[in-house]
Amino acid sequence: AQSVTQLDSQVPVFEEAPVELRCNYSSSVSVYLFWYVQYPNQGLQLLLKYLSGSTLVESINGFEAEFNKSQTSFHLRKPSVHISDTAEYFCAVSEGGNNRKLIWGLGTSLAVNP
Amino acid sequence: NAGVTQTPKFQVLKTGQSMTLQCAQDMNHNSMYWYRQDPGMGLRLIYYSASEGTTDKGEVPNGYNVSRLNKREFSLRLESAAPSQTSVYFCASSEWQGDYGYTFGSGTRLTVV
Numbered sequence: 001a002q003s004v005t006q007l008d009s010q011v012p013v014f015e016e017a018p019v020e021l022r023c024n025y026s027s028s029v030s031v032y033l034f035w036y037v038q039y040p041n042q043g044l045q046l047l048l049k050y051l052s053g054s055t056l057v058e059s060i061n062g063f064e065a066e067f068n069k070s071q072t073s074f075h076l077r078k079p080s081v082h083i084s085d086t087a088e089y090f091c092a093v094s095e096g097g098n099n100r101k102l103i104w105g106l107g108t109s110l111a112v113n114p
Numbered sequence: 115n116a117g118v119t120q121t122p123k124f125q126v127l128k129t130g131q132s133m134t135l136q137c138a139q140d141m142n143h144n145s146m147y148w149y150r151q152d153p154g155m156g157l158r159l160i161y162y163s164a165s166e167g168t169t170d171k172g173e174v175p176n177g178y179n180v181s182r183l184n185k186r187e188f189s190l191r192l193e194s195a196a197p198s199q200t201s202v203y204f205c206a207s208s209e210w211q212g213d214y215g216y217t218f219g220s221g222t223r224l225t226v227v
Contacts, residue, residue: 036216042220042221043220043221044204044206046216049215051214090156090157101172102216104156104157106154106155106156107156
């Protein structure tokens with residue numbers, strides 16, 4: 001069965017430090033991959049997605065994620081974080097075919113400290 | 115564009131009361147979803163509607179019903195609220211079954227006492 005594992009439930013980091021939020025998935029077929037961000041007391045917003053093509057995808061606010069098919073991973077990285085990046089981050093996977101609901105990880109809470 | 119609009123934003127119910135959470139999207143999306151979010155449990159799918167005229171159960175449908183009123187609107191009803199339904203509820207929509215990602219509403223914080 002398809003599943004998504006976010007390896008860290010909480011990641012504390014200092015401002016301007018690099019960060020990596022890890023996501024692994026299990027699936028035997030082609031997948032679409034997503035990262036969503038949820039700021040405090042808000043809904044989820046799509047951060048970036050991989051559908052096909054280049055395995056490295058970028059967001060407008062400096063995050064990037066790399067699809068690694070052999071390791072079934074889609075880790076999220078940012079070279080230098082800001083206080084405003086403090087949020088919950090969710091990884092999600094959708095398989096191809098007729099049933100393409102998203103399967104969600106449990107989330108990683110990123111806390112950026114001054 | 116408003117995107118996905120949920121009402122109400124906050125609600126307190128007594129055990130046994132009923133209520134309907136409303137959701138509307140203005141993006142001409144085909145698919146709509148209702149999730150609940152609880153601490154440590156991530157997002158859990160309650161019901162979804164792949165297209166107008168269809169609805170299907172998700173992971174946690176017990177105690178809930180839904181109506182896809184038209185292409186824009188997808189409501190969630192709690193017939194007899196229980197404290198276990200205290201949660202934050204999110205509605206989402208997608209162009210077609212999530213291929214290009216979901217757009218979420220801002221949520222409804224429901225407390226059942």
